Amino acid sequence: MEDNENAKLKQFLETNWQNYIEKANLNKENLIDQLKEYGLDSKFLQKEYQDGKFLYIQSEELGISLQLESNILNCVYIYGGRDKKFKQYKGFLPYLINFELTNGDIVKFLGEPSTKNGGKLTSISIAYEHLGIEFTFGTKNWSEKDSLIEFICLFKKETNGQYKICGNCKNPTNNQCSRCKLIYYCSASCQKEHFQNHKEKCKQYAQQFSIQP
Numbered sequence: 176m177e178d179n180e181n182a183k184l185k186q187f188l189e190t191n192w193q194n195y196i197e198k199a200n201l202n203k204e205n206l207i208d209q210l211k212e213y214g215l216d217s218k219f220l221q222k223e224y225q226d227g228k229f230l231y232i233q234s235e236e237l238g239i240s241l242q243l244e245s246n247i248l249n250c251v252y253i254y255g256g257r258d259k260k261f262k263q264y265k266g267f268l269p270y271l272i273n274f275e276l277t278n279g280d281i282v283k284f285l286g287e288p289s290t291k292n293g294g295k296l297t298s299i300s301i302a303y304e305h306l307g308i309e310f311t312f313g314t315k316n317w318s319e320k321d322s323l324i325e326f327i328c329l330f331k332k333e334t335n336g337q338y339k340i341c342g343n344c345k346n347p348t349n350n351q352c353s354r355c356k357l358i359y360y361c362s363a364s365c366q367k368e369h370f371q372n373h374k375e376k377c378k379q380y381a382q383q384f385s386i387q388p
C-alpha cells in the first residue's frame with residue numbers, strides 16, 4: 176500500500192506542468208480529479224485569491240501551488256524550499272533547472288531575460304516569455320548575482336515576436352541557438368560573446384533531450 180502511494184507521489188512529481196499548461200486546458204474539476212487519482216487531494220489546500228480572479232490549489236508540503244484563472248489552470252508556482260510556508264518541490268523542473276542555481280547562473284545559460292520585475296522593495300524576478308518561465312530570487316538588489324531561486328512560475332509560452340530577443344544584447348531577432356533552441360542570438364558575434372557562458376548547459380540540454388542540431 177505504502178509503495179503504491181510512493182509510486183503515485185513520484186508520478187505526480189514527474190508531471191511536466193508545462194505540458195499541462197500548454198495543452199490540457201485543465202479546469203478545476205479535472206485538476207481535482209487528477210489529484211484524487213494520485214491520492215494527493217488531501218495534501219492540497221484550497222483558497223480563493225483576494226481579488227477573486229485567481230484560485231489557488233496548493234500543497235505547502237509538496238511545495239507547489241496551482242493557479243487557475245477563469246477556472247482553467249493558468250500557471251504553476253514551484254517553491255525552492257526557502258519560503259516560510261512552502262517546502263522545496265522535489266519533482267521535475269524544465270530546462271535543467273534546479274534550486275542550487277543562482278540568478279547569475281540562469282542568465283549565463285538562458286541569456287538576458289525578456290522581462291525583469293522587482294528590485295528595491297520587492298524580490299527581483301526575471302522571465303523568459305518564450306520559454307514560459309519566471310524565476311524569483313531571494314534578493315531585492317539587481318547588482319547581486321549569486322542569489323538563489325525562491326520560486327519558479329511556469330506559464331504558457333509566449334511565441335509573440337516581441338519576446339524574441341538576443342540573449343546577449345537584447346536586440347530583436349528570430350535566430351535560435353541551433354543546438355538547444357532555448358536562446359536567441361542576433362548575430363554571430365553576439366553568439367560568440369555569450370557562448371562561453373552558455374555552451375556547457377546547452378550541450379547537456381541538447382543531449383538530454385536529444386535535440387538534433
Ligand SMILES: [Zn+2]
Binds near residue numbers: 341343344361362365
Ligand atoms: Zn545580439
Ligand SMILES: [Zn+2]
Binds near residue numbers: 356357358378
Ligand atoms: Zn544552446
